[in-house]
Amino acid sequence: MIKLNIVTPEKKVFSGDVADVYLPTETGEIGVLETHTAMVTPLVPGELRYAMEGKVYPLAIGSGFAEVDQESITVLTDMAVTADEIDETKAEKQKNEALKALENLDHVEDAEEIAHLQATIGRSTAQLKIKRG
Amino acid sequence: MANLKDIRRRIKSVNNTAQITKAMQMVAAAKMKKAQDQALAGREYADKLNLVLTNLKSNMEGLAHPYLEVREEGKHLVLVISTDKGLCGGINTNLLKKVRLEVTDEADYSTVGKKLREQLIKADKTIVEDFTLEDPISFDEVKPIAKHLADQYLNGTYNKVSVSFTNFVSTLVQEPHVSQLLPVDPSKLAEKRDYEGVGKDAVNETDTAAALEKEYSFEPDAKSVLNALLPQYITFQVYQMVVEARASEHSARMVAMKAATDNADDLAKDLKLEYNKLRQAAITAELLEITTAMKALE
Numbered sequence: 454m455i456k457l458n459i460v461t462p463e464k465k466v467f468s469g470d471v472a473d474v475y476l477p478t479e480t481g482e483i484g485v486l487e488t489h490t491a492m493v494t495p496l497v498p499g500e501l502r503y504a505m506e507g508k509v510y511p512l513a514i515g516s517g518f519a520e521v522d523q524e525s526i527t528v529l530t531d532m533a534v535t536a537d538e539i540d541e542t543k544a545e546k547q548k549n550e551a552l553k554a555l556e557n558l559d560h561v562e563d564a565e566e567i568a569h570l571q572a573t574i575g576r577s578t579a580q581l582k583i584k585r586g
Numbered sequence: 587m588a589n590l591k592d593i594r595r596r597i598k599s600v601n602n603t604a605q606i607t608k609a610m611q612m613v614a615a616a617k618m619k620k621a622q623d624q625a626l627a628g629r630e631y632a633d634k635l636n637l638v639l640t641n642l643k644s645n646m647e648g649l650a651h652p653y654l655e656v657r658e659e660g661k662h663l664v665l666v667i668s669t670d671k672g673l674c675g676g677i678n679t680n681l682l683k684k685v686r687l688e689v690t691d692e693a694d695y696s697t698v699g700k701k702l703r704e705q706l707i708k709a710d711k712t713i714v715e716d717f718t719l720e721d722p723i724s725f726d727e728v729k730p731i732a733k734h735l736a737d738q739y740l741n742g743t744y745n746k747v748s749v750s751f752t753n754f755v756s757t758l759v760q761e762p763h764v765s766q767l768l769p770v771d772p773s774k775l776a777e778k779r780d781y782e783g784v785g786k787d788a789v790n791e792t793d794t795a796a797a798l799e800k801e802y803s804f805e806p807d808a809k810s811v812l813n814a815l816l817p818q819y820i821t822f823q824v825y826q827m828v829v830e831a832r833a834s835e836h837s838a839r840m841v842a843m844k845a846a847t848d849n850a851d852d853l854a855k856d857l858k859l860e861y862n863k864l865r866q867a868a869i870t871a872e873l874l875e876i877t878t879a880m881k882a883l884e
Contacts, residue, residue, distance in 0.1 A: 478805065479814075490803060493802045569730065
């Protein structure tokens with residue numbers, strides 16, 4: 454058992470003992486079990502999974518980072534939503550709007566806007582993936 | 587009796603005012619509770635972020651990042667967080683005073699909130715942007731603001747970015763603050779600041795010591811962790827400051843409105859006393875007249 458805390462600036466999303474946790478990182482997915490070595494790693498928007506009492510719970514998370522030590526994992530992220538909370542049509546709409554907006558942009562001039570849109574796409578894609586399994 | 591009528595009219599108008607200020611006080615109280623809870627909710631995040639940064643700092647020797655770079659050329663950008671609405675005591679005035687005192691160089695201004703934007707325009711300051719935020723504030727709303735500030739810094743337009751906001755200490759006390767956002771000062775990076783949560787908490791020495799003792803491995807390496815962490819740190823700082831400012835606004839408004847209601851109640855009481863005195867005097871005068879008339883007829 455390892456203690457998992459998921460925190461966003463707005464609220465504490467989850468806190469409890471879990472069997473294992475899978476985190477989306479820049480270099481791919483990593484799994485964390487009990488007595489993992491102390492570690493800090495950045496997270497990218499994607500799917501976080503944890504197993505509790507034999508069931509696997511997926512969550513869509515935004516960018517952030519995870520702090521791991523022997524007994525606990527703390528995930529700090531700007532977004533964390535469970536499958537129940539995801540509004541599929543809203544996520545789909547956000548994604549499509551962002552994709553459409555992205556097409557019309559000049560790649561040199563609007564670098565800032567593009568980065569913002571890509572982050573939106575990453576977040577909504579993560580949500581859709583979880584909702585649709 | 588014109589005089590009696592006047593007083594009656596005044597009592598009515600004072601009571602009306604009291605009713606309005608009372609309503610505003612209650613609205614502000616409800617909003618204040620929410621804003622304070624929001625500032626508190628950020629605490630946990632702040633603590634963890636601090637812990638990791640404290641640890642990272644000791645590994646940071648020789649790590650370079652554009653956010654840490656101190657440059658000579660460029661101007662100073664100040665983000666001023668004020669309120670959209672008035673009737674909130676002196677928090678905007680105090681903040682403006684603080685800004686005038688602390689920002690002595692030729693600076694450009696960005697604003698959140700109408701009140702000080704108007705003041706800054708009057709004072710002939712250069713306003714480069716104005717942002718509006720909903721109530722309650724969501725983290726997503728703040729992200730573009732923080733990103734924009736950071737970008738302005740990165741592209742060399744500005745060599746220093748500061749934020750001025752009203753720090754929430756308690757419902758009765760709010761302090762104006764001007765603090766430097768960029769470049770990030772590594773010596774202050776992991777320092778616990780009192781605006782990171784509601785109220786002032788003593789720095790927890792044991793926590794900091796424990797954080798330093800932990801030997802983290804940074805995946806994939808310390809540099810990429812720093813690169814990922816610093817922008818998040820900046821965004822979170824801006825978010826926390828805005829939330830603090832909002833909590834201050836609602837607290838100040840509640841207190842101001844409570845004072846106004848109390849004043850109106852006092853005034854109404856005094857007026858009522860005067861009204862009753864006049865009424866008594868009128869009755870006495872009338873009785874006197876009747877009695878005198880009766881006496882004269884006898």
